Amino acid sequence: MNDHMPARDAATDTRDIEHNRGVAVTARDLKRHYEDGRIRAVDGVTLDIRPGNFVAICGPSGCGKSTLLNLLAGIDRAESGSLRVADRELAELDETELDEYRRSTVGLIFQLHNLLPELSALENVQTPMLMTALSGRERVTRATELLERVGLGHRLHATPNRLSGGERQRVAIARALANRPRLLMADEPTGSLDSQTGAQALDLLEALRRDQGVTLIMVTHDPNVAARADRVLNMLDGRFVD
Ligand SMILES: Nc1ncnc2c1ncn2[C@@H]1O[C@H](COP(=O)(O)OP(=O)(O)OP(=O)(O)O)[C@@H](O)[C@H]1O
Numbered sequence: 001m002n003d004h005m006p007a008r009d010a011a012t013d014t015r016d017i018e019h020n021r022g023v024a025v026t027a028r029d030l031k032r033h034y035e036d037g038r039i040r041a042v043d044g045v046t047l048d049i050r051p052g053n054f055v056a057i058c059g060p061s062g063c064g065k066s067t068l069l070n071l072l073a074g075i076d077r078a079e080s081g082s083l084r085v086a087d088r089e090l091a092e093l094d095e096t097e098l099d100e101y102r103r104s105t106v107g108l109i110f111q112l113h114n115l116l117p118e119l120s121a122l123e124n125v126q127t128p129m130l131m132t133a134l135s136g137r138e139r140v141t142r143a144t145e146l147l148e149r150v151g152l153g154h155r156l157h158a159t160p161n162r163l164s165g166g167e168r169q170r171v172a173i174a175r176a177l178a179n180r181p182r183l184l185m186a187d188e189p190t191g192s193l194d195s196q197t198g199a200q201a202l203d204l205l206e207a208l209r210r211d212q213g214v215t216l217i218m219v220t221h222d223p224n225v226a227a228r229a230d231r232v233l234n235m236l237d238g239r240f241v242d
């Protein structure tokens with residue numbers, strides 16, 4: 001937090017006027033295999049991402065992109081290799097620390113939106129905040145502002161089955177932003193959207209990067225998305241190729 005600025009109420013400060021919050025990501029020979037090694041989903045990934053960079057990851061279905069994002073997000077653990085995010089080696093974190101890392105450092109927009117079907121948009125966006133110090137009222141205020149920011153201020157109380165695909169995607173984006181992540185990752189965020197809605201989702205993610213300097217990693221098949229990235233990494237059979 002900038003010393004020259006007055007302390008802000010966590011719930012009302014949704015402009016997130018903190019710059020250069022992005023983290024560096026470094027991976028060395030990272031591996032994650034499934035089924036006793038028969039499936040080498042991530043098979044020796046080496047990677048350097050600078051804070052605030054926008055990196056697109058491309059590659060055919062099954063090449064390991066989602067598996068890699070899960071490792072980066074601390075949802076899954078690698079079996080070998082090194083993975084450092086914000087100068088912390090994820091393998092050295094215990095479960096509690098990894099939980100905290102997932103909650104406070106990472107925002108993940110899943111390939112399938114993973115919204116809870118019985119909860120409204122407003123409640124879905126609040127779920128990551130449940131384990132934080134925010135009061136119920138602060139959570140509602142922040143979730144409302146995030147949903148307004150993604151253009152869904154008029155659909156706060158709709159459950160996912162009453163929302164369009166693009167609207168669900170925007171709820172998922174709002175939810176990923178709930179705890180002000182420094183590493184924002186999206187798995188095919190525009191995949192199920194028409195080109196205009198997809199471009200809007202992308203604009204929103206790019207604005208976050210520009211305004212706050214968050215590090216942005218995006219898995220995509222979409223050449224329009226890749227064209228806007230600082231760097232495009234091509235994955236094949238669990239590793240990056242030239
Ligand atoms: N939980 C799991 N158990 C066993 N195998 C898995 C598991 N999750 C993924 N795999 C396998 O690991 C490989 C990589 O899967 P992953 O989901 O990372 O691919 P992807 O690049 O994201 O593909 P897509 O573009 O289709 O989403 C695939 O062969 C997949 O079948």
Ligand SMILES: [Mg+2]
Pocket residue numbers: 065066067111187
């Ligand atoms: Mg995938």
